[in-house]
Amino acid sequence: MDCLLIKGGYPLHGDVTISGAKNAVLPIMAATLLTGEPCVIRRVPNLSDVTFMGQILSSLGARVKFEGGVLEVCAARLNGVGDYDLIRKMRGSICILGPLLARLGKARVSLPGGCVIGSRPVDLHLKGLRSLGAKITIDGGYVVAKAPALTGADVFLGGRSGPTVLGTANVMMAATLAEGVTVIESAACEPEVTDLANFLNAMGARITGAGSPTITIVGVDELHGAEHEVIPDRIEAATFAIAAAATRGEIALHGARPEHFSAVLDKLREAGVKFERNGPVLTVKRGRSIKAVDVTTQPYAGFPTDAQAQMMVLLTRASGISIVTERIFESRFMHVSELARLGADIAIEGPNAIIKGGRPLSGAPIMASDLRASAALVIAGLVARGQTLVKRIYHLDRGYENIDEKLKKLGARIERVPET
Ligand code: EPZ
Secondary structure, eight states, rough: OOOEEOOOOOOOOOEEEBBBBBHHHHHHHHHGGGGGEEEEEEEEOHHHHHHHHHHHHTTTEEEEETTTTTTEEOOOOOOOOOOHHHHOOGGGGGHHHHHHHHHHSSEEOOOOOTTTBBBOOHHHHHHHHHHHTTEEEETTTTEEEEEOOOOEEEEEOOBBOOOOHHHHHHHHHTTTTSSSSEEEESSOOHHHHHHHHHHHHHHHHHEEOOTTOOOOOOOSSOOOOOEEEOOHHHHHHHHHHHHHHHTTEEEEEEEEEEEGGGHHHHHHHHHEEEEEEETEEEEEEEESSOBOOOOOBBBSSBBBBBGHHHHHHTTSSSSSSEEEEEOOOOTOTTTHHHHHHTOOOEEEETTTHHHHHHHHOOOEEEEOSSSHHHHHHHHHHSSBBBBEEEEHOOOOOOOOTTTHHHHHTTEEEEEEEEOO
């Protein structure tokens, strides 16, 4: 198993190109199951989650080819039962449920378990699909869904912590082939949902309102193949912007869409970080010092929970006390104890993390627990004096394409080493 060995204290400088968005490409891959015709997806990041999803589509009978950032999928012949273990391993794969049900009238998909960041139920997904007329039972760890024909309906998808991203995606995809009109209220507004709707419309769907809390889908008889280029990854862009500020560096982000992570940029600006827009290039540079700020994670367009851990590392550099409040997932502070190993002073009180900034960090062996926590630990290693060894970086490879190569090009002293 690989680790990352980092020698900290070197400001990051230079240019980085942002890859395609993991959280857009996964539901888009699921959407290819809605047609028997070939689909071509571009700017697909080379991530283990993408490979997994490709294997899941193959296990369902689809032909999948992935080369040089271009993914070709043809789901001409399908069976409704995917690989139990593969699906169970990757939560995001739950979004094959809607497309399979709509295309085949039946689906048997393993129920995703919880994960370290929270219990992550799928009750809203099932509620939405039941509203379209599906009969759904849980049997032997599987979600078993049947619906000879789906019928459009009004669906309210708001939950205790707001809308659900993949729940919105699942219901929206199923509704494309339902009889009549579906209106999703309290829909997720994330750019990844809009990107999925754009792909579905390119396949012949009739979706309006994506990106707003009310999405309307007029069902059609069938969908056809289509080509699509995935949006850039706003969380990868936010991660590099935070790394630039935390290491006192200056990075030019190429291919990012700043409007997709404006809440992060707003908080960075409040903390004293400077930005320069030069056409499509956004340059991030640290101001004289980092000011303490309070951050609360929210559904889009609020501050994304997927950038919370990385932002916490920056706030350990701030002069003063910052409070980070996690409102989306109930246990997304796994990185705090590892940051404490580097010398950070962070106390947790319920959904709040109280960060006393300004203490120098010093390198140590630390362990990643999930995707975004691992990105935060890498930034902490870049800041800390001496050497940091980040273990279990398979989490990182799930969502960041060649991050160590990209960081090396920015002057980081970082290398992938086998775990001893
Ligand atoms: C997506 O997960 C992302 N994953 C997550 O990114 C991201 O953190 C999350 O949205 C929130 O922005 C992908 O797109 C693959 P949710 P999703 O359903 O759709 C509760 C990363 O780091 N809920 O919007 O699974 C749920 O427990 C990952 O890239 C229900 O209660 O998240 C949570 O508290 C991590 N019932 C809240 O809603 C449901 O049926 C939001 O979850 C569904 C969700």
